[in-house]
Amino acid sequence: MPAHNDNFPWMSYYGNYNFFEQRMREHTKVKSIECINPSFYNIKLINGRELNVFICECYSFDTAEYIESCETYGSLNAVVISSNWCGYSLDVKRHCMGEQVGVFDTAGFMAAINRNEYWTYLTEYEKERFEENGWL
Numbered sequence: 675m676p677a678h679n680d681n682f683p684w685m686s687y688y689g690n691y692n693f694f695e696q697r698m699r700e701h702t703k704v705k706s707i708e709c710i711n712p713s714f715y716n717i718k719l720i721n722g723r724e725l726n727v728f729i730c731e732c733y734s735f736d737t738a739e740y741i742e743s744c745e746t747y748g749s750l751n752a753v754v755i756s757s758n759w760c761g762y763s764l765d766v767k768r769h770c771m772g773e774q775v776g777v778f779d780t781a782g783f784m785a786a787i788n789r790n791e792y793w794t795y796l797t798e799y800e801k802e803r804f805e806e807n808g809w810l
Contacts, residue, residue, distance in 0.1 A: 691729050694756055694780055703787050714747050719787060725751040727783075735762040735777070737769050752776040752792070754783045764803050767796075 691712070698707040698717060705718040715727045728743045728750050735755055744750055752775060755762055767777045776786050776793040786795035796804060804810045 691756055694729055694754065697780060697784060701784060701787065717787075721790075725787075725792075727752045727754060729754040729756050731755070731757040731760050732762075733760050735760070735766060737763075737766045740766050740770060740775075740777075750775055752778065752783060752786075755779050764800065764807070767800065768804070768809055 695707060695709070698704050698715075703719050703721070705720045707718075708716045710716055713729055715729065717725045717727055719725065726747065726749065728747055730743075730753075732739050732755060735753065740750075740753065743753065753762070753770065755778070758779075761779075762777050770777045771793050774791075774793045776783065776795065778786055778795070782795060782797060786792040789795060801810065
């Protein structure tokens with residue numbers, strides 16, 4: 675379900691992701707960031723890894739939105755939900771982890787890219803829910 679508009683790729687209310695771009699430029703593990711289109715980025719890490727990242731303000735990002743994103747952009751390495759009032763389901767987080775794709779908010783993505791297996795990064799809340807569901 676989109677946050678600001680009904681049209682894919684569910685752009686930011688402001689029509690840009692300046693906050694995300696600034697944070698990536700300041701991150702010590704990021705070598706470069708390239709905006710392919712307003713919601714699709716190629717991020718090169720200093721370890722040589724390149725990440726195709728879809729960013730959006732989807733009110734409730736779930737597996738259907740993930741599939742639609744992949745149909746549009748191809749293989750993704752990460753999905754970033756850039757708004758504090760938007761989020762993603764634990765189901766899509768678990769599904770994507772199985773495909774070695776990370777699903778995060780901006781802060782989670784910043785923390786995750788410090789790891790080799792960035793897609794396995796979980797917040798404390800997510801760890802607790804995964805444990806409750808027997809997924810860990």
